[in-house]
Amino acid sequence: xxxxxxxxxxxxxxxxxxxxxxxxxxxxxxxxxxxxxxxxxxxxxxxxxxxxxxxxxxxxxxxxxxxxxxxxxxxxxxxxxxxxxxxxxxxxxxxxxxxxxxxxxxxxxxxxxxxxxxxxxxxxxxxxxxxxxxxxxxxxxxxxxxxxxxxxxxxxxxxxxxxxxxxxxxxxxxxxxxxxxxxxxxxxxxxxxxxxxxxxxxxxxxxxxxxxxxxxxxxxxxxxxxxxxxxxxxxxxxxxxxxxxxxxxxxxxxxxxxxxxxxxxxxxx
Numbered sequence: 001x002x003x004x005x006x007x008x009x010x011x012x013x014x015x016x017x018x019x020x021x022x023x024x025x026x027x028x029x030x031x032x033x034x035x036x037x038x039x040x041x042x043x044x045x046x047x048x049x050x051x052x053x054x055x056x057x058x059x060x061x062x063x064x065x066x067x068x069x070x071x072x073x074x075x076x077x078x079x080x081x082x083x084x085x086x087x088x089x090x091x092x093x094x095x096x097x098x099x100x101x102x103x104x105x106x107x108x109x110x111x112x113x114x115x116x117x118x119x120x121x122x123x124x125x126x127x128x129x130x131x132x133x134x135x136x137x138x139x140x141x142x143x144x145x146x147x148x149x150x151x152x153x154x155x156x157x158x159x160x161x162x163x164x165x166x167x168x169x170x171x172x173x174x175x176x177x178x179x180x181x182x183x184x185x186x187x188x189x190x191x192x193x194x195x196x197x198x199x200x201x202x203x204x205x206x207x208x209x210x211x212x213x214x215x216x217x218x219x220x221x222x223x224x225x226x227x228x229x230x231x232x233x234x235x236x237x238x239x240x241x242x243x244x245x246x247x248x249x250x251x252x253x254x255x256x257x258x259x260x261x262x263x264x265x266x267x268x269x
Contacts, residue, residue: 024041025142027040040142044091044140045089052087053085058082059077061206064095066094067092067132068093069090069136072120076116077115093135093142093145100168100205103161103163103167104158167204173189174216181213182241187209221236233260
């Protein structure tokens with residue numbers, strides 16, 4: 001059974017408001033799935049008698065298996081800002097695969113899934129529909145629902161894949177090392193040509209190395225801006241690998257729809 005852990009999500013727009021309005025949980029996998037699945041997650045909300053809420057994220061470079069009444073599917077990496085309208089009452093169970101590690105399950109280039117959400121029947125056949133029905137039958141019992149998903153994945157557990165491990169390791173290095181701000185530097189550290197790195201990411205991650213670098217740096221910027229303390233924007237821009245403050249502001253606004261200054265003083269903070 002998966003273990004519940006403290007969850008402070010990255011990439012969630014106005015994350016503090018999300019936690020107040022939509023309780024979430026995260027559960028770590030055990031055993032052989034730990035080499036493929038980063039975590040299971042749940043989100044619930046009850047807005048009956050209240051106005052709907054729009055929630056947004058800058059998604060990670062991960063594939064998700066999502067089960068929700070009327071909206072289940074296999075979701076590839078979403079390259080832009082993802083928006084979702086929450087209304088009424090709802091509950092979602094998601095499985096977040098480690099970057100690069102869904103490819104062995106899928107058996108085809110993960111780039112085919114980018115910006116796509118496949119119905120579970122299309123992704124897994126009749127067994128996908130059966131999984132959806134079984135999970136929804138015990139909706140909001142996280143332990144029981146996760147046990148069903150774990151059994152489903154264990155039945156399909158692939159052989160170890162060296163390229164999946166390499167892609168996962170490289171993405172983890174990009175996340176942890178703020179000095180890696182250029183795809184060329186990532187390729188050199190990994191001992192690959194830039195073209196080989198790009199092919200690996202298209203096949204196993206679904207987006208380019210440059211995209212992953214930019215996404216993780218924007219996640220870091222969001223977290224700092226939400227901390228409620230004054231932020232030196234020129235210094236932050238340089239630390240995150242942007243040429244200057246103007247370049248950083250342009251990139252931030254392109255993905256978040258608002259400037260860093262406006263984001264920092266969001267009325268929902």
